[in-house]
Amino acid sequence: MQQHDDPKTEKQIEYVTLVAGAQNFCIEITQIREIRRWSPATLLPHSPPYVLGVINLRGAVIPILDLAAKLGFSAIVPTERHVIIITAIEERIIGLLVESVSEILGVSADMVRETPKTEEDAATRAVEGIIPAGDDMIKIISLDALLPATLDTAA
Template sequence: MTEDTLKSTNTEVELLSFRLGGEEYSVDIMSVREIRGWTRATPLPHAPPYVRGVINLRGTVLPVVDLSVRLGMPPVKGDARNVIIVVQLGQQTAGLLVDAVSDILALPLTELQPPPDLAADTAHSYISALTIVEERMIRVLDLAAVLPDESSEAA
């Protein structure tokens, strides 16, 4: 979700928040297709390190991104407590492996702030906005930056 997307929508945005490595993140709920329990992914050779593998989603091969690895943190263990958030951005669909889903948040756009510009922060490019809800800092993910490049999946 880019700043332009946020500004062009309504005066409110709905976000699905989730936990990852003790921190809270969120994605635009309009990009969420479903939330699934943990399913072991089949590894693919030559896939980027953050792609855990693929799963069969009702006859469709779905890449599963270990969001922790993508953001530079230790990998998600992958057990019954974890969930896969199935997201779609344009024609691309992928699963995001996270620790747990937290909440659905409806926030005024005015509560979303741009992240600080920190050149040394590699995860900065994956975050489109920040917000504070009940004293918790929640990062809004930029799905276009997080999802695997479709050309690298086929490599």
């Protein structure tokens, strides 16, 4: 039996789309552990402004970061309508406060466009690609570039 290479069966990458700083972003679904409602975090002294504190997640202490503030946008004022995306980067578990989570988006690798080269800083390095979606652009977040090995570096 002969198999045909069908472009529709090309391997798709799945992303969870989200809104932070009134902008559309996405994170690869394999890096997300869970999505939960906002719950107040315990503040940590001398934390960078984008670190909201820590929460207890089934016995584990998880740092919570304001994704919009980390990316250089206005900080999110958390309400019960906001969500925390629990992410896993290697062995580190980190929560990201976002305005909302939209959908799961499956795209082929050829749909991802390179991020235009501009003045580079931590926030621009964190966008590893762009997916055109109609009149909008969904920016792909690289958690490895966005989140340093330690959280004590400035934004």
